[in-house]
Amino acid sequence: MGTVTGFVREFVKSPTTTAAVGPSSRQLARRMVEPVPIAGDPVIVELGPGTGAFTREIQRRLHGRGRHLAVELNERWARELGERFPAVESVCADAHVLPGLLADRDVRADVVVSGLPWAAHVERDGRSLVEVIAESMAPDGAFTQFAYTWTRWAAPARRLRTQVDEAFAEVEVSPTVWRNVPPAVAYVARRPR
Template identity: 60%
Template sequence: MTAPSSDARLFLREFVRSPLTTAAVLPSSPALAAAMTAPIAAMAESVVPVVVELGPGTGAFTGAIRRQLAGRGRHLAIELSDVMADVLTARYPEVDVVRTDANDLCQVLADRDLPAADAVVSGLPWAAYSGPLIRTIAGSLAPNGTFTQFAYTWSRWAPPARRLLAGLRAAFDEVEVSRTVWRNVPPAVVYLARGPKS
């Protein structure tokens, strides 16, 4: 198992190897993980949630999700990189790690007899959203489901980021942008989307 202290080297190596499929050169901070998983914490205790991570990497958000779930519900992680998936599987054996593309989300849920996800937490790069992925995510969510995606503040005004935000607004009834999470390198914001449109 890769130790957490070596995650930065692993991220950098994977980013250099495949910059279009690895979103970051460093793992996300605990502060960003808390902001990304806040909707899970807000779920009622009576809910048995299904949470899906897209592009979990080495698990910066995974640990926060595990704490929020506190042993209840289902936790799936869809990871395309075999290297990252190996790390995640060793680190979090209780998580159902699926080695496939995020566009297969609906099929992954169907294969497990899960009708919908209650929350989707994404660490994917913007390049992943060039096709129908936003609609796929919206279609996989329960009516009151939530989707979170982060964006670095310095690049929020770039065309890919603007297309992502426009896509979220087209696919969801409500999209909120968080305050800047300064305790992340680089600083980031969280897009929180609710109410998937049919």
């Protein structure tokens, strides 16, 4: 089954957790993985990898180096991702358990690449997902999250931006990636507080 067809099927089954009707474009994926170092052995965490649009680009940048942990809530996608990308440690879990996943592996994330929908960013136990991500990262780490341009001004997007600004010392927003459906931007946050 094709990636787009599978994406549409998962969207219809659960629109709040899939939140997109198709995979991200290669242009957006490249923008999202820019913080992945091209040298050394970094620990890269990918949240909500879905069908692997960002996974492919992360693996291309790592070129056999480092460690790549993908955390996917959809059991079928987590399994298929592990089969398609054997170098990726694909785990079926909720992103909110990230600190425990990393503690079990005795690592901290150098880069976190998030393909999660806004619905995944709800607070749990009085903590935002952004806080959970920031505490899981190395001091000089980077976090990327994309947003569709037409949703950036909605209340959930503004709330997420505030959380990112509070949790990281530096936040940049990329130019619009027009070759994505729908057009999107990438938030790049560095140095968790």
